[in-house]
Amino acid sequence: MKDKTFLMIPGPTPVPESVMTEIAKHPIGHRSAEFSKILENVYTNLKYVFRTKNDVIVYTSSGTGAMCAALENLINEGDNVLSLVLGNFGNRWVKIAQSRGAIVEKIEVETGSVIDPEVLRKRLAEDTEKKIKIVTLTHSETSTGAANNVKALCEIIREHGALSVVDGVTSVCAMECYPDEWGIDVLVSGSQKGFMIPPGLAFLTANERAWKVYEQCKHPSFYWDWGAYKKSVGENSTPFTPAVNLFVGLDKALEMIKNEGIDNMNARHKRHALALRAAVKAIGLELVVKNDENASHSITSIYPPEGVSVPDIRKVMKNDFDIVVANGQNALKDKIFRMGTLGFVCDRDLISAVGALEATLYKLGHKFELGSGVAEVIKNLG
């Protein structure tokens, strides 16, 4: 049905009407007092959402841009980087580090698993010469729906003296994340995720330890250069022409997040993810991430039941129920489907999504007790 599409992919995510109407306004000059005031709000409220005392830089780019901005301000050719890889986006850190001439080593786990902190501790203990300068990791791995214990991992990285660089693209807003308390040195995220605005902005925050490494970077990339952005944050400005309309939308979205409260927002995502996981199991499907403790609160990956294909599930969900769910990526294509519960998602959406998933599987011949998924959602939503 026209205009009824509900996005349950891991981004873009649904955008509130009050944000869209802000974005729909004619662009204003980016050097005007009016825009400067918007930037002041944005920079202040981003610190609240990121739970940090440090500045949060905003780039006009995809989320991948902020990932590049992280490593391209830290790595010199020949540096050693250790990448903790849960899937596709963990591997993106590897590629970016390699593109800067770093020597990259991976600790990789199988689909749906997370990094065992003791494995990391052991590997770092072997690095007696302290060659490893940076450890990259992913909070919520968008390609599998697995979520690392960032707190435990970053403590180990800190003890070793390396920098932790964390992909929070689908975790910030959705999951509890305390960069200052946990010792995350660099944290990045993207706008089309928990921030409830369309794609086109990306975020980065770095602490003092990271800034010291930045100062040793021989060729920080011009567009991503932290120094230029930090200066601009201090002046409620941007170094280059920003995506004005998206900033205006972000200002509105951050106001909504503040009104809900970041703790409440995190709790809502947790409730939704756990309710969805319980529902999926009740209707006889297998989850990619076995353990609730290792599950992302923004994205849930699911194996189709025997005899039912992922493309068919996606097609019926879209055509009959106007819900878009994501396919697997790369080797996981057509092997799993992924449901996002990220950003502007209410309890009713969970009920309708699980109901629609039940209806879809019923149409496609899967045998299960009709209503059992929705029942689990209702119980879990509390």
Place this chain on the structure above:
Amino acid sequence: MKDKTFLMIPGPTPVPESVMTEIAKHPIGHRSAEFSKILENVYTNLKYVFRTKNDVIVYTSSGTGAMCAALENLINEGDNVLSLVLGNFGNRWVKIAQSRGAIVEKIEVETGSVIDPEVLRKRLAEDTEKKIKIVTLTHSETSTGAANNVKALCEIIREHGALSVVDGVTSVCAMECYPDEWGIDVLVSGSQKGFMIPPGLAFLTANERAWKVYEQCKHPSFYWDWGAYKKSVGENSTPFTPAVNLFVGLDKALEMIKNEGIDNMNARHKRHALALRAAVKAIGLELVVKNDENASHSITSIYPPEGVSVPDIRKVMKNDFDIVVANGQNALKDKIFRMGTLGFVCDRDLISAVGALEATLYKLGHKFELGSGVAEVIKNLG
């Protein structure tokens, strides 16, 4: 007056209502068939607007992003770059090249002047060892309103065997620019200029000669990597999550450009710029660019009359007539003001802008024949 602001800065520029209403629509999935169709149109129509047979790459970034994308795919540390500098944006090439470890030499002219092709020819003739690998230049220098003879300069660069890398940020759409015929090797532009959409997208096209140099680039930047984008163009896709809403707006804007015709669009900008220049002279102001032949067709820089300050002109234009004009940049701040006639600008806008400028100067005590500017506009518009 609320909602009446008319942007005559060199970007963001006015956006048509029919484009804004597209941008206001809820984002769609960037891997959907629907979005793929939009990308197909966009990639096809960009070739038309850029007047090239080569692919046009679209980045989610500021225009500066495309400038980085140009040099960060070509330069290796220690390469020699010659930069032809007319002002602030010519100097941006210098900074980007230096950020990649290039050895940069400048040919710089004074404010409002352009590069004499014979000066370039002479300098390149001295480079008998052909050390200079890349020459950067600006078509329309946004900080001064001067426009180079790109055709003549690129011919000389081509003869020498270097690559020409051209900033077309405020020229593409506005001024005649024929990359294939003129031998421009790399050409970049930005969305919030002639393309009539808000900031957030940037464009790059490169020819075969440039692609050969790209293949020798040791560390192309991951986010800007030409190879990834070219592959995506072939698949009507994007390598990373794009600014979906801006692409939907771009699709609509390109349709409008096609309907007007790129030749007509170029001619309109020329008519407007020359009419504005004639009007400004008639009311007794001095132009920064003395000669019509060296003038940008998108941005006109003007000295205030004696005894009238740039801040006052900008304030009265904004407060009394809802027109935003730009200040000078850096050393030119408060020395000149700049009027953009870029993108979605009709003949009526020219009349009202010059009328408002007359009214502003009248209020600020400048002595001139009232109506003389508007009279010139009317005569020049034809």
